[in-house]
Amino acid sequence: MRPNIILLIADDHRFETLGVSGCEGIATPHLDALAAGGAHFMRAHCQGGMHPAVCSPSRASLLTGRNIFAASQDPGGLHFGGKAFAIPEDMQTMPQLLRQAGYRTHAIGKWHNDRASFARSFSSASKVMFGGMSDHDRVPLHDFDPTGEYSENNAVIGEGFSTDLFREAAHEFLCEAANDQPFFMQVAFTAPHDPRTPPLEVAVSPKAVTLPANFAPAHSFDNGEMLVRDELLEAVPRDPEAVRQHIADYYGMVQHLDHAIGKIIDTLNETGQRENTVVIYTADHGIALGQHGLMGKQNLYQHSVQVPLMINGRGFKPTVREDLVWHADTAATILDIAGVPSEYAADGTSLIGPTHTEHLFGVHGISQRSVRTERWKYIAYLPNPEPVMGPSANGRTSRGCFAEQLFDLDSDPCEMANLIAQQDLRNVRSDLIESLFAWQRSVNDPLAERTREFLKGAGE
Structure with missing residues (x-):
């Protein structure tokens, strides 16, 4: 009998924010048990x-097993929303392939x-939200629409908390x-x-929150995304007590999520x-919340690109794995579990x-590129030809x-010591x-x- 598959995806859950990963001040017993009873991947990433x-x-890569350029109708990212969020019409998604293989594919969230x-x-x-975010107690929800239109006019505000x-x-x-x-359920x-x-x-x-070792009042230079919405959620310089409150609220959200799972x-x-x-648990990406003086995920540090990944069920014995993996590998794995040729997820294993x-590679906008191996991580920052965010109301x-x-x-591991000037590492x-x-050449960056x-x- 072919196995059922459940894919649980969190939004903004960084990899170390789990009890099983050694995070103090948080209780995640159900996710800890899921990790301990299956394969827990300690080096999973988004691109x-x-x-x-x-x-x-990130979700497009997870859904297609392809790099972020191939998985977008607008690989240059020049149009925020619209084609930049759209998967190419001729590209089969992982759940689409499962559906063709006889799975009932059901989406939630x-x-x-x-x-x-x-x-x-x-x-x-059932209870699908189209878009990036909403208040957690006012989520616009859709049920299944056989026409495929999912008109915004048909959304109903849910009664209760999103999770x-x-x-x-x-x-x-x-x-x-x-x-x-067999079913594939994505939550x-x-x-x-x-x-x-x-x-x-x-x-x-x-008061129960310990600031991370790489907390900083501000980022040490302009990375090209200093005025994006996420970075404006807290004033600069970052106040330690304010950041503790952000982290405490974040921990509470994760604990509630753990209870639901x-x-x-x-x-x-x-x-x-x-x-x-x-059962597979992962996240689209991580988030900074004060690390390196940043608040959002618009950067290529580990706190923003490394994600939790655990796979629990038939074929996955309890083990801690240190493989360098990313979302395309998760897509290929799901297809493999279902007996669908995983080469459809062409960039994954x-x-x-x-x-x-x-090597794993990272991309953010027109200003940041990275590559990491098991040991080394290199990030290049480029000046933007035009201001990406701004000029703002105060001229910044x-x-x-x-x-x-x-x-x-x-x-x-906290990326605090920049070794770029060290001659013996040239x-x-x-x-x-x-x-x-x-x-970059191979993916038409x-x-x-x-x-x-x-x-x-x-x-160079």
Whole structure:
């Protein structure tokens, strides 16, 4: 019997914010148990995106198994929304392939890509929110629309908190799912994305929050995204007590999310479906919340590109894995679990067996590119030809600047010591840059030649 598959996607959940990952001040017993009982991937990543709404390209990669340029109708990211959020019409999505293979594909929660790709991917749906964010107690929801239009006029404001609404929809689906057809259920939560308003029963006191080692009052230079919405959620310089409150609210949202996931697992057990169901938990991307003086995810530091990933179920024995993996690998794995040729996720590698990826690459907008290996991380920053955000009301702009960073992630996982000026690491820098150039060309990165031009001018 082919297994059922549940894909649980959080919004903004950074990789280390779990009890099982050693985070103090947070309780996530259900996610901890999911990780301990299956394969827990400690180095899972998103690839970034060409515009500030990083969730859209990240989810497109997860849905297609392709890089962020291939998975967008507007790979240059020049049009915010619209085509920049749309998956190419001729590209089959992972749930679409499962549907063609005989799976019932059911969607719940957030969808931040285009409606056309949603309609061809899912055979049923309940409590779906189209868009990037909403108040958690006023979520505009759609049920299944066989026409595929999902008109905004048909949205109904949900009665309750987003996480609870999506949990309830998952419970209802699992209770009525027939046993004669395998299912793929995607539950895409809007938590812990802001506005972070956790229910009182899961609230965390800011006094219990320890600021991260790489907390800073401000970022050390203009990275080209200093005036994006996320960065304006807290004043600069960042006040330590204000940041503690942000983190406390974030922890509360994660704890509430953990509780909901525990209830979904309970329903699987109660309906007798657990043994034949593979459960996958991940997130679209992470977020800074005061690390490096930043608040958002519009950067390529580990706190923003590294995500949780755990796969629990048949074929995944309890193990902690240090593979370098990313969203396309998760897509390939889901297809492999279902018996669908995983080469449809052309940029990914199934994680059912051992993998060995030497380099992972990161993209943000027209100002940031990165490459990492198991040990080393290199980030290049380029000045923007035009101000991306601004001029603002007070005349400020964020145009970026040319800068380079090199981190030894073995000894400096918080990316606090920039080693770019160290002469004995020049070969490390050169090798990473050449790998980055080769990748940029292979994926038709519109910034490929501009990156080379600036780095050549810097002595590469």
